[in-house]
Amino acid sequence: xxxxxxxxxxxxxxxxxxxxxxxxxxxxxxxxxxxxxxxxxxxxxxxxxxxxxxxxxxxxxxxxxxxxxxxxxxxxxxxxxxxxxxxxxxxxxxxxxxxxxxxxxxxxxxxxxxxxxxxxxxxxxxxxxxxxxxxxxxxxxxxxxxxxxxxxxxxxxxxxxxxxxxxxxxxxxxxxxxxxxxxxxxxxxxxxxxxxx
Numbered sequence: 743x744x745x746x747x748x749x750x751x752x753x754x755x756x757x758x759x760x761x762x763x764x765x766x767x768x769x770x771x772x773x774x775x776x777x778x779x780x781x782x783x784x785x786x787x788x789x790x791x792x793x794x795x796x797x798x799x800x801x802x803x804x805x806x807x808x809x810x811x812x813x814x815x816x817x818x819x820x821x822x823x824x825x826x827x828x829x830x831x832x833x834x835x836x837x838x839x840x841x842x843x844x845x846x847x848x849x850x851x852x853x854x855x856x857x858x859x860x861x862x863x864x865x866x867x868x869x870x871x872x873x874x875x876x877x878x879x880x881x882x883x884x885x886x887x888x889x890x891x892x893x894x895x896x897x898x899x900x901x902x903x904x905x906x907x908x909x910x911x912x913x914x915x916x917x918x919x920x921x922x923x924x925x926x927x928x929x930x931x932x933x934x935x936x937x938x939x
Contacts, residue, residue, distance in 0.1 A: 745865050770848070795820075847933075856908060
């Protein structure tokens with residue numbers, strides 16, 4: 743089975759692309775969703791996160807994401823330590839999920855695939871890109887947040903140009919119709935490639 747990484751910066755539209763693949767009956771694993779779930783359900787993760795950020799890391803038994811985000815953006819080493827705690831757990835969860843799949847290929851969507859140096863774990867990588875103005879606009883509408891905060895997140899992620907160099911497929915997600923056509927073309931290629939393995 744082919745393992746395909748799906749990545750892209752904030753607001754690029756990874757979820758939209760992932761949903762198009764789901765409509766084609768491709769199993770999709772959303773790493774960020776699983777990470778959030780595991781941070782709320784795993785006692786081991788909870789203990790380690792509280793050790794790193796203090797008791798305020800959880801509020802009403804849920805991860806206090808705004809508090810953690812405010813800490814991380816002031817101190818990049820905290821982001822690295824957080825990733826070192828969470829990503830191995832997500833990786834194990836993904837491995838178990840993978841054993842239950844039986845399609846020619848699967849998609850694993852991971853926002854910081856390159857940033858955490860996990861690109862070697864995939865057979866192919868798809869990077870979703872979009873014009874910066876469109877990305878900022880999407881996130882402002884979706885998260886009801888400021889342009890400044892979005893730009894701060896973008897600064898913690900690799901630039902599209904750098905990701906494109908290391909990707910096998912690029913999806914330009916500026917219009918839905920166009921994006922769907924690109925997904926379909928990549929789907930056909932991946933099905934052909936899966937027959938060779």
